[in-house]
Amino acid sequence: MLHSRPPQLDYKMIDFISIIKPNQGGKVSPFFGHCQIVATYPTGAARYRLEGCEGLDIYWNPDSFLKLQGSIMYYWQGHNFTYDPEAFQAAIDYIGKMLHVDLWDSIVEVFEYGVIIPVEVKPRDYIQHHKAKPSEHLQQYVNGKDKGNFTSWQDSNVRLKMYDAGKNIEMKQGMSRRKIIQEAGWNPQGYFLKWEAHYLKPSVLNHGKGVMLANLINPDWQSIFKEDLYQQYKRLIPMAQVEAPTSKADLSTASIIALVLVEDSLNDSKTLQEVKKMLYNRINSFPDEVLSKADKDSRKRQVKAILGKMREADTSKWDLSQQLAAALEAGTGDEGDSPDTDPLI
Numbered sequence: 215m216l217h218s219r220p221p222q223l224d225y226k227m228i229d230f231i232s233i234i235k236p237n238q239g240g241k242v243s244p245f246f247g248h249c250q251i252v253a254t255y256p257t258g259a260a261r262y263r264l265e266g267c268e269g270l271d272i273y274w275n276p277d278s279f280l281k282l283q284g285s286i287m288y289y290w291q292g293h294n295f296t297y298d299p300e301a302f303q304a305a306i307d308y309i310g311k312m313l314h315v316d317l318w319d320s321i322v323e324v325f326e327y328g329v330i331i332p333v334e335v336k337p338r339d340y341i342q343h344h345k346a347k348p349s350e351h352l353q354q355y356v357n358g359k360d361k362g363n364f365t366s367w368q369d370s371n372v373r374l375k376m377y378d379a380g381k382n383i384e385m386k387q388g389m390s391r392r393k394i395i396q397e398a399g400w401n402p403q404g405y406f407l408k409w410e411a412h413y414l415k416p417s418v419l420n421h422g423k424g425v426m427l428a429n430l431i432n433p434d435w436q437s438i439f440k441e442d443l444y445q446q447y448k449r450l451i452p453m454a455q456v457e458a459p460t461s462k463a464d465l466s467t468a469s470i471i472a473l474v475l476v477e478d479s480l481n482d483s484k485t486l487q488e489v490k491k492m493l494y495n496r497i498n499s500f501p502d503e504v505l506s507k508a509d510k511d512s513r514k515r516q517v518k519a520i521l522g523k524m525r526e527a528d529t530s531k532w533d534l535s536q537q538l539a540a541a542l543e544a545g546t547g548d549e550g551d552s553p554d555t556d557p558l559i
Contacts, residue, residue: 225330225399225541226440227297229410232283233320233427242280245314246272264309267292272313280315281323295330295383295395295406303431318428325430327439328410330379331534331541337378337407338362343453343532344376345481350449367450371415374446379406409538411446440542444535452532454480457525464523472520486521493517 235242249262249272259275270284287294290305310317333340342362346352352367352374364377380402383395392402400406416425419438429435456476459465479489494517497510505513 225296225544227287227294227328227330228302228430228439229287229294229326229328230283230285230412231325231427231430232281232323233317234323235280235315235317235320237276237279240276242315244272244274244280245312246274248312264289264312266290270309280313280320282309282317282320283323292391293383293395295379295400299431299436306427318426320427322416322425322427322430324412324414325416325425326410326412327443328375328408329443329538329541331407331409331537333405333407333534333537335405337376337380337405340407340532340534341365341376341378343530344450345453347449347451352449371413371418372446373412373414374449375408375410375412377408377410379408380404382408407534409443409447409534411443444538444542447534447538451481452530452534453477455527455530455532456480457527459523468516469520469523472517473524476521476524480526486524486526490517490521493521 253261262272266289268288273281
């Protein structure tokens with residue numbers, strides 16, 4: 215049964231968490247009367263399921279720890295399209311009371327922090343036009359089954375995810391849940407992209423020290439999460455673009471082919487001058503009996519004319535910096551106003 219308290223329309227959220235409470239000196243004694251046992255292990259540990267809108271997994275080893283993992287918002291409200299900090303806190307308190315354990319001093323092993331961004335075109339168009347900066351040493355993961363609607367980049371500390379939040383709802387939720395999410399602000403005809411950091415080592419946010427569950431609801435820590443999520447995005451490059459011609463006369467088949475070639479080359483760190491030189495060298499490579507010197511000079515002039523009309527755009531339309539900054543600031547100040555500059559820098 216869904217909890218009745220409606221979520222505030224906040225699209226910044228803590229999603230999946232895994233927390234662990236050490237059982238030092240055997241002081242922790244949880245109550246599992248509200249849980250279903252799923253498995254036992256030779257080590258003496260056991261796995262339980264705490265049922266809600268979606269279940270949470272609880273691992274208990276009397277000799278060492280109590281662990282809880284899952285999405286609190288899925289457990290509490292049945293979806294993660296919106297987030298309510300008060301609901302998150304209420305859910306943790308509720309779970310703690312059922313287990314007879316204070317969870318707030320638990321250590322956060324991993325957690326996800328993300329934001330949903332309304333965008334103008336299909337999210338997969340944005341996804342396919344981003345790549346990691348080479349200096350960041352991020353490994354990209356792409357699954358063909360996702361059809362371009364999901365991708366991620368990872369290093370040893372964090373996994374960065376960019377995906378179509380609407381498609382995620384359509385794939386994972388039944389009709390009853392979809393209606394609830396629509397009431398929370400989801401428009402099935404709209405486009406919603408989610409940018410999320412899955413922190414594999416939350417200590418990177420705390421100068422190498424452990425992060426406690428209580429930190430996740432601290433306003434000062436919320437500012438840290440927002441700032442870091444924004445900076446994580448800056449580890450990516452929105453792909454460069456050529457200013458699109460507005461005249462039909464400048465959109466010949468040859469010009470369109472050249473435009474695609476130039477954009478691909480720009481995103482491979484080449485300049486327009488290098489593209490022109492590459493094409494000239496290719497023309498020169500044909501034997502004279504195929505293309506005479508006059509033929510080659512003629513084709514070079516055509517290349518020069520076509521490339522001469524091209525200009526690299528000052529900004530990429532795929533750059534989400536402004537939308538991301540606005541989404542992260544929504545609910546913390548003047549809502550609905552797009553910032554003129556990057557407010558999180």
